Amino acid sequence: MELSPWLERATAEIRDWASSHGPVAVHPSLGVDEPALREALDVLVARLRKSYPFFHPRYAGQMLKPPHPVAVVGYVAAMLINPNNHALDGGPATSALETEAVGRLAAMFGLENHLGHLTSSGTIANLEALFVARECHPGAAVALSTEAHYTHARMCHLLGLPTRAVAADAHGRMDPAALAEVLATGDVGTVVATAGTTGRGAVDPVHEILALARGHGARVHVDAAYGGFFTLLAQDDPDHGPALVDPRPWRALAGCDSLVVDPHKHGLQPYGCGAVLFGDPAVARFYRHDSPYTYFSSSAPHLGEISLECSRSGAAAAALWLTQELLPLDRGGLGAVLAAGRRAATNWARMIQQSPHLELFQPPDLDIVTYFPRSPTPWTGTAALSAASTDVLDRGMKAEDPVYLSTLRVEAGAFAARHPAIPVDGSEVTVLRSVLMKPEAEPYLDHLHQRVEHLVRQHHQDRVKP
Numbered sequence: 001m002e003l004s005p006w007l008e009r010a011t012a013e014i015r016d017w018a019s020s021h022g023p024v025a026v027h028p029s030l031g032v033d034e035p036a037l038r039e040a041l042d043v044l045v046a047r048l049r050k051s052y053p054f055f056h057p058r059y060a061g062q063m064l065k066p067p068h069p070v071a072v073v074g075y076v077a078a079m080l081i082n083p084n085n086h087a088l089d090g091g092p093a094t095s096a097l098e099t100e101a102v103g104r105l106a107a108m109f110g111l112e113n114h115l116g117h118l119t120s121s122g123t124i125a126n127l128e129a130l131f132v133a134r135e136c137h138p139g140a141a142v143a144l145s146t147e148a149h150y151t152h153a154r155m156c157h158l159l160g161l162p163t164r165a166v167a168a169d170a171h172g173r174m175d176p177a178a179l180a181e182v183l184a185t186g187d188v189g190t191v192v193a194t195a196g197t198t199g200r201g202a203v204d205p206v207h208e209i210l211a212l213a214r215g216h217g218a219r220v221h222v223d224a225a226y227g228g229f230f231t232l233l234a235q236d237d238p239d240h241g242p243a244l245v246d247p248r249p250w251r252a253l254a255g256c257d258s259l260v261v262d263p264h265k266h267g268l269q270p271y272g273c274g275a276v277l278f279g280d281p282a283v284a285r286f287y288r289h290d291s292p293y294t295y296f297s298s299s300a301p302h303l304g305e306i307s308l309e310c311s312r313s314g315a316a317a318a319a320l321w322l323t324q325e326l327l328p329l330d331r332g333g334l335g336a337v338l339a340a341g342r343r344a345a346t347n348w349a350r351m352i353q354q355s356p357h358l359e360l361f362q363p364p365d366l367d368i369v370t371y372f373p374r375s376p377t378p379w380t381g382t383a384a385l386s387a388a389s390t391d392v393l394d395r396g397m398k399a400e401d402p403v404y405l406s407t408l409r410v411e412a413g414a415f416a417a418r419h420p421a422i423p424v425d426g427s428e429v430t431v432l433r434s435v436l437m438k439p440e441a442e443p444y445l446d447h448l449h450q451r452v453e454h455l456v457r458q459h460h461q462d463r464v465k466p
């Protein structure tokens with residue numbers, strides 16, 4: 001879809017609504033000189049040109065891509081009003097949109113009951129889940145996989161919660177046997193599982209973790225900030241084919257105590273859109289507080305009464321709601337977007353396995369591919385391999401036909417667990433990592449693969465030169 005006509009339509013409609021309230025003259029203090037604006041805008045755009053092309057499939061690096069145009073239209077329409085979803089006084093219309101949009105997220109995960117709301121980010125959403133976890137089990141520890149997002153340890157520190165590290169297996173998934181040992185100490189109140197780790201996209205065995213945790217009376221929080229929407233691909237579908245991810249961890253989500261998903265990662269939204277969901281609506285009691293400034297318009301619950309943040313963008317809720325209307329949370333809607341990236345990841349993994357220039361670090365669970373350069377003569381050690389990964393990353397960005405990858409530092413033991421034949425000489429190993437989160441990655445795959453193979457060949461050629 002072409003963005004401009006819809007943006008024009010949205011702005012015209014909101015202008016029409018505004019004018020129904022009667023004319024308001026723009027105050028002279030807010031007036032701007034149009035030539036000065038044109039000049040400043042030129043400077044801004046010139047500076048924005050220094051961005052990486054997140055929209056293009058040649059950008060196969062981090063979890064970054066522009067929002068869907070529908071989200072932009074929804075966001076701009078509401079932003080012109082600038083509602084604040086802290087309270088019904090601030091966002092009567094967008095609070096209702098948020099409640100609906102969050103209800104659809106809860107339904108996607110199969111939650112029968114829920115309490116939930118949007119947040120500014122996955123970090124804040126996880127903070128809220130950990131805050132509730134602390135109130136449920138005061139003084140008890142939080143068990144975290146070594147592959148959990150780094151912000152969990154930070155947020156536990158902030159909340160004064162002790163943590164227990166749980167080892168991951170060779171695939172980067174939480175190891176249930178290691179969890180059983182940690183749980184046996186009896187001091188764990190909450191287990192944090194990750195459905196799609198940020199590094200490798202590994203999906204923890206939530207079904208096994210849930211059973212173990214329940215055996216010890218511990219809560220289970222699932223951080224699905226990045227991976228959550230892949231639950232759309234976890235079922236065989238008569239119209240869209242078989243499940244594209246292992247269904248077992250996803251099915252278990254409905255039985256967990258809380259979960260976090262980031263619509264600003266895989267939900268086509270601009271930044272400022274995370275979400276936290278609780279299975280037991282009664283946890284609302286932990287948020288209880290009063291505000292002398294707000295909450296005058298109704299006795300109905302305000303979103304600010306069940307969230308830690310105060311001001312929050314109502315436009316984010318409008319954008320998410322509109323996107324869900326057009327790309328619903330099913331296999332044919334948003335699922336089709338994720339399916340293309342998932343197919344691209346599995347296909348690229350297969351191509352890498354057959355490549356004389358690249359080696360697969362591990363098969364992808366979702367849409368993150370991890371790989372590293374092969375060497376014409378066996379690698380002397382992981383240090384040379386790491387240097388080659390970094391060099392391929394740099395060369396890719398500087399090339400005439402650039403490709404943008406990312407790197408992942410893997411702890412040496414974790415690397416050796418997967419690739420024991422390569423001698424380890426260093427505490428960490430750098431491999432290459434690509435998040436194929438745009439559906440456009442699928443038709444671009446042959447070119448991307450050729451480009452990366454070429455960069456590896458160039459690295460080795462330049463290395464042997466005197």
Ligand SMILES: *Cc1c(COP(=O)(O)O)cnc(C)c1O
Pocket residue numbers: 120121122123124126149151194196197198223224225226227262274
């Ligand atoms: C991105 C991510 C986070 C942090 O979310 P933000 O929205 O960046 O604050 C937390 N956990 C996982 C697994 C993530 O991928």
